[in-house]
Amino acid sequence: MSRAKINIAILESSSIVFEGIVSLLSKTDSNYNYYHCNSIEALNHYCFKHKIDIAIVNPLLLVNIQDDFNRFRREHSDIYLLGIVYSVFDRATLDIFDEIIQITDKTGDVIAKLHNGKGSKKESINIREELTAREIDILVQLLKGLSNKEIAEELNISIHTVISHRKNIVEKTGIKSLPGLTIYAISKKIIPPGY
Amino acid sequence: MYLTNRAYIKPDMKMSDLIVENPRLLILLEHFNLDFVVSDKTVSLLCDENSIPLQLFLLFGNLYNGYQPEVSHIGSPEDIKTIIMFLRNSHIYYKEEKYPEILSYIKQIQDKTHNSEIKLIENFFKDYFTEVLEHLDYEETIAFPYIVNLVEQKGKQVNSDFSANEYREHHTDIETKLTDLKNLLLKHIKISNELPLRRKLFLSLFELGFDLQLHAMIEESILLPIVADIESTMRNE
Numbered sequence: 001m002s003r004a005k006i007n008i009a010i011l012e013s014s015s016i017v018f019e020g021i022v023s024l025l026s027k028t029d030s031n032y033n034y035y036h037c038n039s040i041e042a043l044n045h046y047c048f049k050h051k052i053d054i055a056i057v058n059p060l061l062l063v064n065i066q067d068d069f070n071r072f073r074r075e076h077s078d079i080y081l082l083g084i085v086y087s088v089f090d091r092a093t094l095d096i097f098d099e100i101i102q103i104t105d106k107t108g109d110v111i112a113k114l115h116n117g118k119g120s121k122k123e124s125i126n127i128r129e130e131l132t133a134r135e136i137d138i139l140v141q142l143l144k145g146l147s148n149k150e151i152a153e154e155l156n157i158s159i160h161t162v163i164s165h166r167k168n169i170v171e172k173t174g175i176k177s178l179p180g181l182t183i184y185a186i187s188k189k190i191i192p193p194g195y
Numbered sequence: 196m197y198l199t200n201r202a203y204i205k206p207d208m209k210m211s212d213l214i215v216e217n218p219r220l221l222i223l224l225e226h227f228n229l230d231f232v233v234s235d236k237t238v239s240l241l242c243d244e245n246s247i248p249l250q251l252f253l254l255f256g257n258l259y260n261g262y263q264p265e266v267s268h269i270g271s272p273e274d275i276k277t278i279i280m281f282l283r284n285s286h287i288y289y290k291e292e293k294y295p296e297i298l299s300y301i302k303q304i305q306d307k308t309h310n311s312e313i314k315l316i317e318n319f320f321k322d323y324f325t326e327v328l329e330h331l332d333y334e335e336t337i338a339f340p341y342i343v344n345l346v347e348q349k350g351k352q353v354n355s356d357f358s359a360n361e362y363r364e365h366h367t368d369i370e371t372k373l374t375d376l377k378n379l380l381l382k383h384i385k386i387s388n389e390l391p392l393r394r395k396l397f398l399s400l401f402e403l404g405f406d407l408q409l410h411a412m413i414e415e416s417i418l419l420p421i422v423a424d425i426e427s428t429m430r431n432e
Contacts (some may be wrong), residue, residue: 036263105377174382179322180375187384193311 011057201260206239293403300396330365366411
């Protein structure tokens, strides 16, 4: 169980299809959490709340809300997006997806398609937990009480870089709050006790 | 929907079988003011004898068994009063049982290991729990009275400082800090020895986290939508 759990959101109105996907994936050696969504709003909600890695979406539910979905795609560009298709769609609708699962696909193919995207991003982060020297710099500034903007000025980097480092710090340590990060930093001797 | 292999609780199932399958249901019973010596009673009979709305019990029970709440017909004044009783009882569980228990484990580890980082954990937990207490206090002094008023004086306007958004924000903060604490203990803080004590501390934190999470879910996904419904009915009247 060393591998991190992967969060999958499934936007699909049919419970049978949803349960089917879940039952199929439960038998693979990966660990998944499943979130069943009935609307794009619900999908969005889960993505913010649970850090969704993979979204499986029935394009049928995107009819008339293509704009909303394009916005969703832009806001969550790091999510691996699979279409679950069991009727005919034009190419443009399907192009937005990273991969398409046909309802007639064999079990092995579905799993393979899913694994393609389980992706480099998430798993490579989970392998190395130690912070880089730059991330430690950022952490120290953060614990001094500096804002993103102030840290960017102090270290001569862009505010986007600061935000991206902060995101990595949280992902690697599993700690979000400043008091929690303080204890982390003391225990790793990044800052002295009694800081 | 988060899936588990546990039973989906139905009215004609025997309560004792369900407890054996998922002992966490004991705390559910306690929050409903029920004893766990349930003989061979079915869920339906148990609710009937103790005047607990059956649909509500099923909804909460299934939450404890790992199923997301489904759209339901919960919302009668009786339901709402029972929900608030349930939530109040869970407050007592956090304050009078889990908090002293966790603190006592932390202190025992500190006494035995003299590890300086444990002192930091103690302070972190105390600060965290102060935040929890503020939220529980907000519920008891502002949210619950507001909701009870709303139910009892249907039709009249009720003035209050209650805000559904504020409610939700508290929940997110509380969840974040507890996750931090678990990750610190599980991944970062190195303490030699006292493994059994540390295991007890961790399990106790986990139990607190589990119940707080369901507590937040009951409030956000069940109670707040009912409140919003009543409010909108009132506005339309």
